[in-house]
Amino acid sequence: MNRSVVLVAAENGALPGGKVGGIADVIRDLSAAMAARGFDVTVLTPGYGRLGAAPEFEEHAPVTASWRGGNETATIRGRVMAGVTHLVVEHALIDGPEPGRIYYDDGPDAPFATDASRFALFSAFAAAWLVTRPDIDVIHLHDWHAAPVLLLREFMPAFDALRARRTVFTIHNLALQGIRPLRDNTSSLFEWFPDLVVDKRVVDPRWHDCVNLMRAGIVLADRVTSVSPRYAEEILRPDDPSRGIHGGEGLEADLQRVQAEGRLAGILNGLEYPASLPGRRRSLAALMKAARHEVLVFASRDRFLQSTHLIAMTRIAQLAKKQKLTIATSVGRLTDQKMGIMTSVFRGKPVLHHLLETIGDDGVLVVLGSGDPGIERVLCEASARFDNLLFIAGFSEELANDLYRTGRLFLMPSKFEPCGISQLLAMRAGQPCVVHETGGLADTVINHETGWTFAGEDTLSRQAAFIATFAEAWHAAKGASADWRRISIAAAGARFTWEQAAAAYETLYVT
């Protein structure tokens, strides 16, 4: 009947502690939306020694998988919430040394080493569990973490039973592919699964002695999706670093083939639109009080006071004394994807400095987020130099919600963006966005109608376009001009619903 589906992923935003990035929100909301369409929905993630700890969780039958030439047995715990069964797989080798930690992010010497072994084992348990559940006919796998399920289904006779099931693989971010050696390494394909015999399709197109788990997902799934129509188009073209263009990240040939076979779809993520929005629209003084509270919390977590926090406290004290300022905001992880254009150098100084010069004395830019140390450095230095920049290095959902409600202009100049959620949250709160015309940003923000978009053929023209578009938007926002008000109302009225996304997934599940 194809009415029973399992979502397999590394994150699950429905469980406390189950979120690092946007994939968690997708799993939480898509599972609920599919249940609302009458599907029998199960979500399967690792428990990381934490997620299944609530007393409502019940122990299910354990599952055994072959691993590194032996056998491992995992505990499965589950609870039903709002019609969705949330299962977690518990095994010490998946958890790693820090309970609750989802990603270990090995450095450039051994990229993905720890995480690839953990998620390969998780996937082996997922595949073994699926064999015991013939009632589940759709297997929806998310990003490279769950892709080994497809490797086992394709190449391991013990999993032949899974061949009859419909498989859907969703690409959330092609920049992270889970590439590991085939052999001669503790974190390598044939160390995990010594009996596996694979073919060339799952070998990395650049490094022929490596498996590429993202590629395996793309070539082996019945249907492949990405999280916006525009991104699904962009990944068909090759990257062009000389022009700062992100495309298929080396997998464009596979993606073109999948597209030609009619197996590729771009389905925009949705958002919930509750009657009362989280967070509060605050006065400058109240916002600064809330900001001070968070900065002190972040500072208390470090053994030594970081200069970023010290500078932030200084700025907060200055800003709290001002009468009225127009507030621009930016919220998100400080990665090259999100902040690379903002921190890149244009005419001798970071793009950010040009924006702050435009803002001048009439306003302030508040940036909330942490991440890449190099990007934090550029922001920290700029916040020391410009008193109209408040950089809050950390993340607090409460403060983020207040910023979505209070800001006049939200900046999201991502180099590429598969879908993006922050721009949807800002728009929902009536804060128009300035975005790079790429991926999900291009699909959700209409220039001069629901926000401002910029584009450029190469790095230089893109930087110049960002600075100019920001200046135009800032002037509209500053006086809350009629234009700004029209755009703010249109942004708040735009709808990107999960009902719509779920209907599109249903087509892939059942036809």
Ligand code: GLC
């Ligand atoms: C990844 C992408 C982001 C997307 C999210 C959920 O984090 O970078 O654009 O919104 O996945 O699909």
